[in-house]
Amino acid sequence: MEFSSKLLENAVYEMSQLPGIGKRTALRLVLHLLKQPEERTNLLSTALTKLKSQVNFCKCCNNISDTELCEICANTKRDGTLVCVVEDIRDVMAIENTSQYNGLYHVLGGKISPMEGVGPQDLTIQSLIERVKKGTIKELIFALSSTMEGDTTNFYIYRQLEGLEITTSTIARGISVGDELEYTDEVTLGRSILHRVPFESSIKAG
């Protein structure tokens, strides 16, 4: 792609560094901004730089927060004995949307992935262990994605917890509500039979 302007080329290049944004999409986005009033561009760039420079992570669970303790950790009505371990703040938002969970969270910031150069020291595993050592947490729920990396991370944390008095659990894997049995992969179907639940409890969950 040949550009008639260095400024344009530069803006398109920086935009195309975002994940899933190719050169063509980047050009479309940049030309859209060019057609909009100048405030639009300024609002976007200020919002991004302000977020990056002023962002704060909850000192307890590592969730993004404007205050020292995030709203969830600061909420005394929530169950402080239950902590759900997730990769990312998007997972916190997804679980919060279900309105089915009243415990706290711990955001790891990723999962162990030697392929991408992410080791345990890049995640907030150490602060999780310290949280557990304080003794108020009774159960850790692992809610990482069920990939090789997710399983590795679960297992790594599990090993670090040895000797500490804590129950660990993992969220149920099974067939999605509304899905057809015949289209489900064998691993999921197999697990959902192994980990079957009493019929009464499935009625209660609605």
Added chain:
Amino acid sequence: MEFSSKLLENAVYEMSQLPGIGKRTALRLVLHLLKQPEERTNLLSTALTKLKSQVNFCKCCNNISDTELCEICANTKRDGTLVCVVEDIRDVMAIENTSQYNGLYHVLGGKISPMEGVGPQDLTIQSLIERVKKGTIKELIFALSSTMEGDTTNFYIYRQLEGLEITTSTIARGISVGDELEYTDEVTLGRSILHRVPFESSIKAG
């Protein structure tokens, strides 16, 4: 979607104002930037604000350019008697990529669209007419998209040119090179028969 931070919410909101970027994609992009070093965000926002504040349009053809006259208009080896009328600088880039055109361009900046509130005065039609009145241009090639709005714009310009000595043409519509006849829509197939070209010239075009 509920956010744990106003700063994050604001950044996601501004990002989701871009065309084709929904709230979920915006969140993914913003979280990606959060994980990157601060320079990345700064480079992106500086590139965007710099482009918007310093952008310059060629005073002749309205193409984006860092100089007063764009490289194409300033190139004396190009044929100044031929001007291709396009909507957008992306069309200039597309035609330049073919290496089949040696004339100049005129970028309208859009097409007449009453539905989107774009009238003739919002485009660079007046400056095109003035360019034609100078007398050096012999042929205008309309290369707008073949939609209702494109056709309206073509016709509007054509009417404005009445009384001026100029040839007007439009780029050929037909079946794409490599396409199968049976899958082509009737309008395109019909036009490609009406506007058939001598076999010899199709051999030359390769």
